Amino acid sequence: MTRRAIITGAADTAVGEVPGSTCMGLHAEAASLALADAGLKPSDIDGVLCAYSFTEPHLMLASVFCEYFGIQPAYSAAIHAGGATGCVMAMQAAALVEAGVCRHVLVVAGDNRLSGLSRDKAVAALAEVGHPQFERPFGVTIPALYGLVAQAYMHEYGATPEHLAAMAVNSRTHAARNPKAQMRKPITVADVLASRFISEPLRLLDCCLISDGGAAIVVSAADAARDTAKRPVALLGAGQKNTHEHLVAAPSLTEFGCRDSAAQAFGRAGVTAADIDVAEIYDSFTITLLVELESIGFFQKGEAGPAALAGALDLGGRLPCNTHGGLMSYAHSGAAGGLFHVVEAVRQLRGEAEARQVRDAELAFVHGDGGILSAHCSLVLGRQ
Amino acid sequence: MTDKLLPIPNADTRAFWEGCAQGELRLQRCRACRNAQFPPRALCAACHAPSPVWEKASGRGRIVSHTRVHRPPSPAFKADVPYVVALVTLEEGPRIMVNLRGAAADAPRIGDAVRIGFDPPAGPDNIALPHAVAVAAP
Numbered sequence: 001m002t003r004r005a006i007i008t009g010a011a012d013t014a015v016g017e018v019p020g021s022t023c024m025g026l027h028a029e030a031a032s033l034a035l036a037d038a039g040l041k042p043s044d045i046d047g048v049l050c051a052y053s054f055t056e057p058h059l060m061l062a063s064v065f066c067e068y069f070g071i072q073p074a075y076s077a078a079i080h081a082g083g084a085t086g087c088v089m090a091m092q093a094a095a096l097v098e099a100g101v102c103r104h105v106l107v108v109a110g111d112n113r114l115s116g117l118s119r120d121k122a123v124a125a126l127a128e129v130g131h132p133q134f135e136r137p138f139g140v141t142i143p144a145l146y147g148l149v150a151q152a153y154m155h156e157y158g159a160t161p162e163h164l165a166a167m168a169v170n171s172r173t174h175a176a177r178n179p180k181a182q183m184r185k186p187i188t189v190a191d192v193l194a195s196r197f198i199s200e201p202l203r204l205l206d207c208c209l210i211s212d213g214g215a216a217i218v219v220s221a222a223d224a225a226r227d228t229a230k231r232p233v234a235l236l237g238a239g240q241k242n243t244h245e246h247l248v249a250a251p252s253l254t255e256f257g258c259r260d261s262a263a264q265a266f267g268r269a270g271v272t273a274a275d276i277d278v279a280e281i282y283d284s285f286t287i288t289l290l291v292e293l294e295s296i297g298f299f300q301k302g303e304a305g306p307a308a309l310a311g312a313l314d315l316g317g318r319l320p321c322n323t324h325g326g327l328m329s330y331a332h333s334g335a336a337g338g339l340f341h342v343v344e345a346v347r348q349l350r351g352e353a354e355a356r357q358v359r360d361a362e363l364a365f366v367h368g369d370g371g372i373l374s375a376h377c378s379l380v381l382g383r384q
Numbered sequence: 385m386t387d388k389l390l391p392i393p394n395a396d397t398r399a400f401w402e403g404c405a406q407g408e409l410r411l412q413r414c415r416a417c418r419n420a421q422f423p424p425r426a427l428c429a430a431c432h433a434p435s436p437v438w439e440k441a442s443g444r445g446r447i448v449s450h451t452r453v454h455r456p457p458s459p460a461f462k463a464d465v466p467y468v469v470a471l472v473t474l475e476e477g478p479r480i481m482v483n484l485r486g487a488a489a490d491a492p493r494i495g496d497a498v499r500i501g502f503d504p505p506a507g508p509d510n511i512a513l514p515h516a517v518a519v520a521a522p
Contacts (some may be wrong), residue, residue: 120459127457131481133391134423137513138469138483139453139461147451148471155449155494197466200452248471248481249423253449 004234005094006225007381008104009038009218010346012339015331016182017114018212023056024068026110026214030336031069034216039229040104045218047075047102049089051109051335054125055116065108075102082129082370083282084240085109086215086338087377090366091238093219103224109335110214122210129371131246143207143285145247145372147199150287152253154201159290161201163305165192167286168205168328170313175325177355182209183329189309192286206286211331215339217346232384233349236271236363239264240377247372255295258369261376262296265365269380273297276380277361278348279319280341282369283326292367293321296378320358323348338368342379349383388460390507396424399438404512405505409443411476412436422478443500444519445474450484450492472498472516480514488518 011033013026027050035042048071050062058064062076075096081088086109093105113122123141130136130145153159169189175181187205195204218228225232241257241264244250266272273296281296283289293304298319299312307313313321324330324344327337345364347353366379393401403410413420414428414436427434450470456462468484470492480500483489488498498516505512 123455124458131423132389133393133397135481136389136457137391137511138481139388139456139464139467140469140481141453141455141457143455144451144453144469147453148449148469151451152449152471152494197452197454199454199469202451246423248479253471 003222008228012215015213030214030216047105084370087368108216111334164286166308175329208327213333237269265378
C-alpha cells in the first residue's frame with residue numbers, strides 16, 4: 001500500500017485588512033512561514049501548486065510565484081477550482097508525493113482582496129462566475145445564486161432563517177477565541193436576522209467576509225517527512241465531485257456533489273463521518289455550511305440547524321466546526337480562504353489551537369466547494 | 385449609468401436569441417435520446433449525440449426557486465433594486481433563469497405557475513431577454 005502523504009508545514013499570514021500587502025507578498029510570506037514550520041529550506045521544495053488571484057491575475061500564477069519567491073522547482077502548476085481550490089491543491093500535492101514525482105510540495109495561495117480591490121469591484125469580479133449569457137444578464141451575484149439554493153433547500157427540508165443564522169453565530173463564537181480572526185465581536189441569532197438583506201433569504205451576516213491574507217502548507221512524501229520539525233499529520237483520504245458549474249444547469253437545487261466527494265474521502269481513509277473529531281467546512285454563506293453538514297452525513301436532513309442552535313458545532317459539541325472562525329468570521333481571501341480551513345485542521349491535530357483546541361483531536365475533516373456548490377473536494381486528516 | 389451587459393450570441397446560442405427576438409422561447413432536443421436541454425450546446429449532454437435540433441417550447445413552467453436581490457452586481461442594476469431572480473423549470477424539463485415581472489414578483493412562491501415573456505429587443509445583437517409573469521390559477 002502507498003504510504004500516505006504527510007502535511008509537514010502549515011501557516012497563514014495576518015488576515016483581515018493587511019495594509020501594504022500585495023498578492024505575491026502574501027504568497028511569499030505564507031510560504032516562508034510554512035517552510036519554517038516544517039523546518040525546511042526553499043531549496044528542499046521540488047513541487048509548487050498555486051491557485052488564482054483577483055488583484056494580480058495571471059495565466060501562469062505558479063510561475064509568477066516561483067520567480068517572485070526565487071525558486072526553480074521541478075514541478076509547478078496553478079489550479080482553478082474556486083473555493084474548492086485549497087482542498088484540490090492538497091489532494092493533488094498528496095498524489096504527487098505518493099506517486100514519487102515530488103518529495104516536498106509547497107501549496108500556497110493569497111490575495112489582498114480587501115485592500116487591493118474596492119468592495120464594488122470584488123462583488124463584480126465574483127459575479128463573473130455566473131453564466132455570461134443565461135445568468136449574468138438577470139443581475140445575479142454570488143449571494144443571489146446561493147440565495148436561490150437557500151430558498152429551495154428551506155422549502156424542501158424546512159430549514160429556517162434561524163437555522164441559517166445559527167451557522168453564522170457559531171463561526172463568531174469560535175472566532176472570539178482566535179486572536180487572529182478578522183471579526184471577533186460576538187453576535188446573536190437576532191443580530192443576524194436584523195442585518196440587511198443582500199439577496200433574500202440571505203442577509204449581510206449570512207455572507208462571508210472579504211479579506212487580505214495568505215496561507216500555505218507543505219505536503220511531503222512519508223519517507224521525506226522524517227526530517228521535518230513538527231508532529232506529522234497524514235492526509236488519510238481525499239475525494240472530489242463536480243456536478244455542474246452554473247446553477248441553471250445543476251442536476252438538483254438541494255442535493256450536491258459534497259455527498260460523493262466526502263464518501264470517497266471517508267472510504268479512502270477507512271473512517272466514517274461519526275469518527276471525525278473536528279470539521280473545517282467551507283462556509284461562503286450560512287446555507288453553504290448547512291447544506292454540506294447535512295449532505296455529507298454529519299446530520300440528517302433538517303437537523304443541522306436545530307443542532308447548531310443547541311451548540312453542536314461549538315467546542316464540546318457533537319462536531320466542533322470551523323474552529324478558527326471560518327470564512328464568515330476568520331477571513332476569506334480567495335483561494336487562501338479554503339486553505340485556512342486546512343491550516344486550522346493541522347493546528348487542531350497537532351494540539352496547537354490554544355483557546356479553541358478540540359480536546360484529543362485525532363481525525364479532522366476538511367471540505368471545500370467552488371462555484372455554486374459545483375466543485376467539491378473533501379479531505380480526511382489524521383494525527384500520526 | 386453603465387449599461388447592462390447583454391449576451392453576445394455565439395454559434396451555440398444564436399438560434400435561442402433569434403427566437404427570443406421573435407417572441408419565441410426555443411429549446412434544443414436530442415435527435416437520438418429525445419432529451420430537451422438548456423443551456424444550448426453543440427451536443428446532447430445526456431447521451432453525447434451531436435447536433436441537437438431546435439424546437440419551440442411551450443413557454444410554461446413553474447418557479448423552483450427565487451431570490452429578491454438587494455445588493456446588485458454592478459451599478460447598471462442599481463435602478464432596478466430590489467428585483468427578483470427566479471429559476472423556472474419549463475414543462476419540457478429544462479430549467480432557465482429569468483427575472484420575475486409584474487404580480488409574479490410581489491410574493492413569489494416555489495411551485496407558482498409562470499409564463500415566459502420577453503423584454504423589448506436591445507443592443508447591437510437585438511437581444512430580448514426572457515422574463516416570467518404570473519399565470520392565473522386554472
